[in-house]
Amino acid sequence: MTKSSQPTLADVRKWPATVSVAQAAAAIGCSKSHLHDRIKRGDCPVKTIPLGTRHVVITADLVRLLSGEAPKAPEEETEAA
Numbered sequence: 001m002t003k004s005s006q007p008t009l010a011d012v013r014k015w016p017a018t019v020s021v022a023q024a025a026a027a028i029g030c031s032k033s034h035l036h037d038r039i040k041r042g043d044c045p046v047k048t049i050p051l052g053t054r055h056v057v058i059t060a061d062l063v064r065l066l067s068g069e070a071p072k073a074p075e076e077e078t079e080a081a
Contacts, residue, residue, distance in 0.1 A: 015059045024057035
């Protein structure tokens with residue numbers, strides 16, 4: 001993957017468990033500022049983890065979004081844990 005190209009789903013599947021908002025935005029195909037705005041509004045399409053003043057994106061949820069899988073219902077997440 002070159003720096004200017006959008007990562008493929010296969011690329012994203014190889015990423016670590018969490019990635020930066022900038023990296024996730026590149027995979028989704030939106031700007032970093034747009035994704036930050038969605039996080040602040042609480043309607044981000046992927047799950048994030050707050051770390052102090054910044055957030056990281058959960059790669060598994062990014063893969064789910066990019067592959068077109070439906071999001072898990074909250075009760076399904078509880079049962080899987």
